[in-house]
Amino acid sequence: MTAGATTVRVLIADDHAVVRAGLRALLEGEADLVVTGEAGSGAEAVALAARTGPDVVLMDLRFGGPEAGMDGTEAVRRLAAEAPGVAVVMLTGYTGRADVVRALEAGARGYVPKAGAPEELFRAVRAAAAGSVGLAPEIVGELVGHVADPARSLSERETEVVRLVAEGLGNRAIATALFLSEATVKTHLVRIYRKLGVDNRPAAVSEAVRRGILDLT
Known part of the structure; x- marks a missing residue:
């Protein structure tokens, strides 16, 4: 040294x-x-x-x-x-x-x-x-x-929502699991779709996996 x-x-x-x-x-x-x-x-x-x-x-x-x-x-x-x-x-x-x-x-x-x-x-x-x-x-x-585009990164809460979507939970079950209202869950999903460039739940999960946001292995 x-x-x-x-x-x-x-x-x-x-x-x-x-x-x-x-x-x-x-x-x-x-x-x-x-x-x-x-x-x-x-x-x-x-x-x-x-x-x-x-x-x-x-x-x-x-x-x-x-x-x-x-x-x-x-x-x-x-x-x-x-x-x-x-x-x-x-x-x-x-x-x-x-x-x-x-x-x-x-x-x-x-x-x-x-x-x-x-x-x-x-x-x-x-x-x-x-x-x-x-x-x-x-x-x-x-x-x-x-x-270049930080707005496309999911927040921690949005990541939790898409992870529960991947587990097959519906909006009501997600709301219960995260102590949210169903309306709030729907708002999160709208934002998730927009950030991931998709328009449905399966596509959101697929894109989240592709980007490394979710690891389903």
Whole structure:
């Protein structure tokens, strides 16, 4: 580490122990990066970050297992409230535009695919720690369309509605599930159709899947 260089303290959050071990080995191979802890769930990551105050949390987007109630995007929101000085870099196998946009809107400072080069990971972590945004080149490409036409991105509520549509729920059932009126659900559907460029429920689901907004696998 060169004289005057700043050490970046990193917390790794991923539900796979082998992945965490691999990330730790990569990060600790860099003189200025130090792993201060590991978390196996979004909730654990929020609690540990709030308690220990790392510079950056390297956060998986989607957690599995019995504690999968909080995904990475929700964990970012919680961190913004409970540990506002901590930057978050998302590390994930999902690079669809909707996932990227939701993570950045939640407050993430970086987004790097797991299949990317280690240098992209290091660059994103350092950028986030310095208060900048670190995005892999392919992620920047995903964002171009969103920047050009941000009005076409579904809101979090609209995404919930189209997800329930995909599960086969009618307007009344959706209203009950989300504690909304049927009229509000209909309004959401009109907006969803307009943003996705479709005019019916099956087409909305199909287009949402194509854009990476929904993952039905």
